[in-house]
Amino acid sequence: MALLLLQLIAAKCVFDRVVLPRVVVWCIPLLCYAGAHFQLLNTPAFLRMVALCCVLMAGMKWVVYAEWRRTGGEILSWSRWGCFACLWFGMDPAPWTRVRSQKQWRNDCFWGAGCLFVGVLSVALLAYFDCTQLQLLFVTMSVGFHYGALRLLVAFWKQQGYGVRALFRNPLEMRGFADFWSRRWNLAYSQMMARAVLRPLRAVCGRRGAQFGVFAISGVLHELAITVPVQAGYGMPTLFFLLQGVATSLEKQGGLWMAVLCGVSLVVGLPLLFPETFVEEVILPARNVLKF
Template sequence: MNAYLPNNTWPLSMVVAILAFATITGYFVAQMPSLRVSRWTAWSMVVYGVILAEQTTGQQPAGFRMLAIIAVLLLTMKVVVTTEVYHANKGKLTFWQWLSFACLWVGMRPAIFRNVPGPPRTEVGAYMWRGFKNIAIGIFLALSARYLWLAFTDGPTTIRRILPTILLLPGISLILHFGIFNLLTAWWRWMGAQCDTIFREPLQSISLVEFWGRRWNLAFSEMTTLAVHRPLRGTWGHTTATLMSFTFSGLLHELAISLPVRAGFGGPMLYFLVHGIGMSLETRWSTLSTLIQRHPHLGRLWTFLWIVLPLPILFHRPFLAGCVWPLVGLDY
């Protein structure tokens, strides 16, 4: 876990200061009367915020750098999407509602916090159960990954790396994406927010369109829709706007995955460009679209292969070594 601990308190203090400044400033930036000025200011906050976070944590361990960059990126992108929502006349948040949305929720729809605090919503207990259950399964997989690493001390290096990683990556996802995020959903539903789970049974997807648009990380799809796709669609058309959205997704993953370890650049971008092409194939090739709709089992296989086979270029070795393996004490 040393990969996630700063060498001293100074960089941590600076990151907290950046986040605090962005939170307070972002509340007012989104309400600027001019969409053009508000939009450019919000995007400038993203760019300069990431630069400051990267420079501030330049000499820190990769895990801490990753958390700092992601936190600043997530917060400043909330300013961008809130700007778009406000100027579409879809309602505004009070300052305390904005703080709740910006700092304590991972989704990208500010409107769901307009009724917070409010009467509790349904399924709070179900989300809590799902969250704790997935955290328990994720911990089991993470511990199993460490056990395999210790058990294969004298095994081939490649096998010793691959087998624990196959367990560790889904373990982390279950703990965070399907565990902690579901607990957050339960909390905010109890507080009256109209929020739902961010990850909706992705293994049931029969197409890339369904996987990326309706099941996997809806916060990310909401963000790219509001910040990139919708502003560009009217001028450049749906197909180009979709490809630009995936290019933007690739860029964000470069910042979150490659930049913290300062290696592996290009892999995450290629992964998302490939998926942008795959989605274009599904929407433009009617024969393929009909086939996967009529035969869901083929659609699930199609989607699974597209997601899993290129994963090594997304989660490249420098990232695994710097940010993933240290979580359970794997030292390669």
């Protein structure tokens, strides 16, 4: 907790005034993560994963705010920085620079509440029948959290006047690999990678090289969130993202068949992203929270 708060407070104090080299900007959150990892070695895997992901999230906020200020982004007040950094999963500071009337929050509230109800009920049923099928568990948990709880959070901040956007959009409307990863799934992560990785790499590696670099770095960051907490399955999330990066790079034009191919690759590749040990020590305990 101390490392998490330290990163968030330091980001505001430092980047409001100075511009640090990118190497330093990235190294500091990684050092904080390493410190948290060694402190939590004897903690149960599920709690260790939650704690390390929180430290990692704070590090992402640190990196994003550094890039935001580097490109002339407006300084956020302490109150708005606190809301953006601690109470929002998105990685775009722009909505927090001004307050405007938002008209769509009721629609977000309706869909968020519906998805949360369906997701919680579905996970409870899977827990009751002791289902261990990864794809089913992931989809139902995702409906409840990504499309339910996070959509309700969108509704709350819109009602407060901040123009935040849904971070997870209907994947059934995707048109292929590039569309899924950039416009459908986890836009918070897409926002961070576009600002902190894609733009700096594009000047060095070109568009395709930078795009593939985004997937490679995504693999490493998911290792920190998935395999390091359970200390098993190293390399599998990185392989998953490298394969997705290759497919995205080779994709020339999106369409129905590319969408189908992307969907199949995600379903088949899910065990790569979430190794067996992670399923046993994190996903199943999360499922059992709702066990009758």
